[in-house]
Amino acid sequence: MNATLNRWLTGQIGDLKSNNLYKEQVVLESPCNNRITIGGRTGIINLASNNYLGLANHPKLVAAACEAAQTWGAGAGAVRPITGTLKIHVDLEKQLAAFKHTEAALVFQSGFTSNAGVIPTITDANDVILTDELNHASIIDGVRLSKAQRKIYRHCDLGSLEDGLRASMAASKRLIITDGVFSMDGDIAPLPGIVQLAKQYDAAVMVDDAHGSGVMGGGRGTAYHFGVHKDVDIQLGTLSKAVGVMGGYIAGSRELIDWLTQRARPFLFSTAQPAPVVAAIMAAIDLMEHDSSLTDKLWENAAFWKSGLQGLGFDTGVSQTPITPVMIGEESMAMNFQKALLNEGVLALAIVYPTVAAGKARIRTMPSAMHSQEDLEDALASFKRAASSVGLF
Ligand SMILES: Cc1ncc(COP(=O)(O)O)c(C=O)c1O
Incomplete structure (x- = not known):
């Protein structure tokens, strides 16, 4: 490896890590379903995929x-x-x-x-x-x-x-x-x-x-x-x-x-x-x-999820579709919240600068037609617990 390039790469990665912006890859040990396995833990509610209709x-x-x-x-x-x-x-x-x-x-x-x-x-x-x-x-x-x-x-x-x-x-x-x-x-x-x-x-x-x-x-x-x-x-x-x-x-x-x-x-x-x-x-x-039943279910779940989050006091931004951001603001709070959610059994990823503007970090949630009512209710309870564990409210 060229030493100059290697020094540059090490510096860049170090900067990301010290700013809590380095993203570890999430490795799924099961197919992309409503509940997934990560790190040997089964049953994690998947609110991160774009598999809107469960067709994957x-x-x-x-x-x-x-x-x-x-x-x-x-x-x-x-x-x-x-x-x-x-x-x-x-x-x-x-x-x-x-x-x-x-x-x-x-x-x-x-x-x-x-x-x-x-x-x-x-x-x-x-x-x-x-x-x-x-x-x-x-x-x-x-x-x-x-x-x-x-x-x-x-x-x-x-x-x-x-x-x-x-x-x-x-x-x-x-x-x-x-x-x-x-x-x-x-x-x-x-x-x-x-x-x-x-x-x-x-x-x-x-x-x-x-x-x-x-x-x-x-x-x-x-x-x-x-x-x-x-x-x-x-x-x-x-x-x-x-x-x-x-x-x-x-x-x-x-x-x-x-x-x-x-x-x-x-x-x-x-x-x-x-x-x-x-x-x-x-x-x-x-x-x-x-068959429109999957699209209908997607929208039904999205409406339930959004109103559930809003009922808990979360800000879901300007979303008009199933893509439901949970607005956090500060980058490191969003990263901490993502970790707390995973501890509580939910995969939902933080989106931070430079993907979105600085100070507009959020957790992006993707309800889908795959989710059952129970999945979404469990996920809402996890959001509530994770928010209090990181001191969000
Ligand atoms: C608006 C938009 N265009 C294009 C793409 C890329 O699509 P693909 O994942 O099929 O490459 C994405 C994926 O995130 C997207 O959100």
Whole structure:
């Protein structure tokens, strides 16, 4: 190891540890269920996963993955434009386009690479990208990969967005990018207002619906929830959260998808998803299309959880969705609270700077369709005990 690099790494890690910001990896010794095993302790209530609908272990998905492994093998063997496109990829893309009511869809290896794939591919140096200040890290990185000028507008603030648009009229193209559901606060982008401004100022709209897919609009996403899906040019979805597997996709016009197949770098230069993954995703979309009971249960549990926390005196911020932050404020208090919760049998993770602004640390809780009433009641009791053990109130 190069000594200079090693010294730098040791210093960086030391700083994190001395500021109580170093995050140990949580290792699950059981599948991602409502109750999990960590460090040999069974029955820990899992309030940390994005497995909104419990599909990650659904028997239909597992069976589909096993069958596809027998039929197609474990790996795709190449990037999509060489020999990595199996018929099952094309079938999934047709299924996704139909589910999202768009002309076409293209699957990527993750939601993260979907952003890296689409944003620099549809913009150039003559363009302006208008991006919400609280957009996800993968949007931020996608925007950094683009040569377009970047204008950050205040969170969900249509006035700030309009100022940015007005100042961008000399650009060749304008692209507005927003999360559909914001991953750290659980609030929803004002898509009807955004779409209206986009029309007024001749801008394209892209919605990253990683946390809206499978959750909002009966599973079809935030644009569908607001009835503006025909006015959103680019919809990004993840297949890794509510869908329960791994991957991401872009849904939109035929021209958009055709262009991405020619230029999007993760599509061109990174190996295609294995067939078992694709088959499990198809089984998940099929379930969502034909049965709303899991989505209904998710929202029912989220409402129960939120009102339970509020009843105990916790501040759940501005959340309008199952993502339920418990606002703490100070970083080290949030880290201590996370540890106290684990002692009390609940896994819920602290989100601290730089993921959120300094002084806005929180415990992010994710109730899901997997949880029983008893799980949530037990978790509320644990929150109460943990709060008094760290002196929160
Ligand atoms: C808004 C948003 N976009 C993209 C992603 C990345 O998705 P994936 O986990 O499929 O890479 C996430 C994941 O946290 C997200 O919250």
